[in-house]
Amino acid sequence: AMLPEQGIPPRVAAVRTGAEATEVREPGGLNRRVADAILDGLRRLPRPLLVLDDLDRAGPTTSDILARVAADPHVGCVAAGREHASLASTLASDVELVLGGLDADALTALARSSCVGVEVSAQAGSWLHRHTGGHPLYALEVLASLGSDRPWECDDADVELRLSPSLVSLVQARLNSVPRAARPLLDAAAVCGEPVDLGLVGRVVDVAELQSLVDAGIIVRSDEGAVRFAHALLAKVADELVPEGRRLELHHAMGSLAADPAVRAHHLGAAAHLDPDAAITALATAGRAAVDELAHADAAIWFHRAADVAGAHGHTAGDELELRLDACDNDRLAGQPGHAEPLLAVAERALVDGRDDLRRRATLAAVQLGEVVDAGPLQQRASVIAERALALEQRGPWRARLLATASILHSISGEPDRCRTMFCEALATLDADDDGTACAVLPYAYMSLGHPDDLPHREAAMRRLAAASARRDDPVASWEANHLACSVAIARGDGPALRRAFTACVRLLERTGDAGRRWSTGYLEAAICAIDRRFDRAEQLAGEIITSGSGVAPARAVAAASGQLLGLRWAQGRLDELADAIEQLVADQPEIPAWKAAGSLVVASRRPDLARAWL
Structure with missing residues (x-):
């Protein structure tokens, strides 16, 4: 197409009409004739430069012809591709440039130049590199989509990345170029999440095409063997390209096979529409595992998700309420701001609808150390809940537990006598042989017996709590006994103790x-x-x-x-x-x-x- 425009006869026609049949049939003969014809035309141009993109996608015939043309000293050649081995086999290059993404410093400079009038911190480069792999066009598109937001200033590493349609189209085109045989693996890797658990994915789909994804620059493998998407942008768009039905199937398959409670819960929770019972079981199991690790914030998230699934899929109100109680109580234990309101709401529901065991658990959780112990409306609401619950517990160990626990509500609210009276009633009903109830009741001597005149009683409570916690091997009660011991030692001026x-x-x-x-x-x-x-x-x-x-x-x-x-x-x-x-x-x-x-x-x-x- 170029040659006639330059007034050059299309000598390539000689390949079809003027060549000797024997010469064309020689190995490489046709390729040589085509290359000679192209070179004949190029040599008529002043200083020709041949620019070739995606050279690694050329077939063997095209590669052979291009190699012959590029070898001519009269012709300059610039070629680009993703696979270095393919480029090297086609061209004998004088200069090779391996182009990686921009580093964090360069991306910070790019952000500052594109966000005129807005202060951009050094964290911007690291954030952009994590999300774009340093691809300058991707980085510019991401910056344009952010508007005035600066997500790199947030502590949350999982800030939602908003993508413009043009950027999504660019990344989709990149992902759609992978071989068809690699598509199931790409979908499974996207659904699996980062880092990609190749062992788990390999039990669901064939991983033989992994190298093709690595060669395409979509997946990277670390020296330690970890498998990840090259950057977060690829991972996000790859996940969005997975059809919804296929996504549910992949999540369910991976969740059914996973051994780790958190991984199992993640996948079965995402496939709750397919199997809500399995999702609830897995989410609650992950919550209990997190509690065992003292990861109360994580436990709260798992239990909230389990309660959401139970509520959405027709489980009984009691089941949903029990899971919600576990979630809200772990929010309290994690020190999550705003935990009191939902916890009080659960306790109020449990007083009306819950079973005895659920009502007791919910009431105790709602009146423990947390936002409700601060004077004000939440404390008053918790006090009402405690009084309603006490009316249902006229005697026995649960009344003792509730009296002691609720006593803390009055410790700095202007009712110190009420605080002491409730604790002393609990102490009076405490069975001498009931170590379990003692471990739940005696820690509240810390506030209830705070007056100097009560120091002997406070010390006696500390000693009994220490003995009971040791017999039960109860670390929580043991901590409370030592906490009490600290206050007794300060009151007695006993530094070593x-x-x-x-x-x-x-x-x-x-x-x-x-x-x-x-x-x-x-x-x-x-x-x-x-x-x-x-x-x-x-x-x-x-x-x-x-x-x-x-x-x-x-x-x-x-x-x-x-x-x-x-x-x-x-x-x-x-x-x-x-x-x-x-x-x-x-x-x-x-x-x-x-x-x-x-x-x-x-x-x-x-x-x-x-x-x-x-x-």
């Missing part, structure tokens, strides 16, 4: 480490630092426990940290620095007597009238 008990609390976190106990261990460490007159470290820890306790009980976390800061400033002779803050706390939370008690000490020197009023 305090350090022994604190060391035990730290050690037991490996078996009991929910958010509440980690927060409590943090404020014990701050107290020891203050005793050691390491005031800077104590103050740093006091600040940290506000953060760690914010998802447990925000107001109580502030109270603990503020109480420690009060002690530090007193020891440092700097109480006046707290005057403005304490006055604000009293104004914001007048129902908390502790603020007024602390405030009277702080303001006594400059405002004795206010100190007297607060006392």
Whole structure:
């Protein structure tokens, strides 16, 4: 097509009409004649440059002809392709450039040049590299689709990637170029998720075509053998290309074969429409496995998904409610902000619709250490739930458990007598031989028996709890016994006992480490630092426990940290620095007597009238 436009006779016709038959039939003869004809035309052009794309997709005849043409010194040649071996076998090149994606620094520079007027941090390059593999066109398309969003500034690594139709079309074209025989493996790898478990995928589809996906640059293998998509963009679009019915089948097949509880739950949960019973079983099993690992946030996610499936597929309200209770209680144990409202809602439902065992579990979960112990509407709602539940438990160990647990609701709400009365009633009904109930009841002596006059009773509760927890090999109760022991040691001025008990609390976190106990261990460490007159470290820890306790009980976390800061400033002779803050706390939370008690000490020197009023 080119030659006539340049006024050059189409000599290629000689291949068909003027060639001797014997010459054409020689091995390579036809290819040589075609190459000679093309070269004859190219040599009539000044400094011709032959540009070839996708050369690795050329067949053997075309490759042979092109190799002959490119070997001529008069002809310059630039060729591109994805398979280096195919290029090398076709062209004897003077210069080879292996083009990888842009690195993170280059992608950051690209983002800054394309996002004019917007500050772009260095994290942008790493984020773009993870999602595009450094492909500059993909990176520009992704940046354009983000608008004003800057997902690389988020802590969440799983920020949803929005893709423009043009970018999806580009990636689809790349994926659609894979050999037909490799398509089942590509679909299964996309559904499997990252990293691709080749052992599991290989039990569902044939993995013989893996190398073709590697050669196409879609799949990469690390030196350790891990298999992944080259970047997140390919993985996302590949997953979206899988037909919905095929996706469900692949998820169900992989979930049925997987041994790991989390992997099994992921796949069977995604195939819940095919087999809801298997999905619920797998999701709940994964939740229980996460609880065993103290991964309460993960457990909550699994149980919530199980409850969603149960509710959507006609399971009984009791089944759904039990799974939802497990989910909400693990949100509480994880210190998830906002956990109280759904947990209280579950308890209220259980009081009306639940079985006795479900009602008891739900009520106890709803009134434990968490957001409900902070004074306010949630605490009042939890108190009503506790009273309704106590009306149904007139005697026995469950009444003792509920009385002790609910006592914490009144510990900083302006009703200290109510807190102590409930605990003492629980203590009075506690069977001397019932270690299980003792382990559930006695930890609440920490707040209920906090008055100095109750120190002997508090110490007796600590000793009984330590003995019961040892007999039951109960790490949670053992942590609570040592937590009580710390407070007793501080009250008695027993430094060695305090350090022994604190060391035990730290050690037991490996078996009991929910958010509440980690927060409590943090404020014990701050107290020891203050005793050691390491005031800077104590103050740093006091600040940290506000953060760690914010998802447990925000107001109580502030109270603990503020109480420690009060002690530090007193020891440092700097109480006046707290005057403005304490006055604000009293104004914001007048129902908390502790603020007024602390405030009277702080303001006594400059405002004795206010100190007297607060006392």
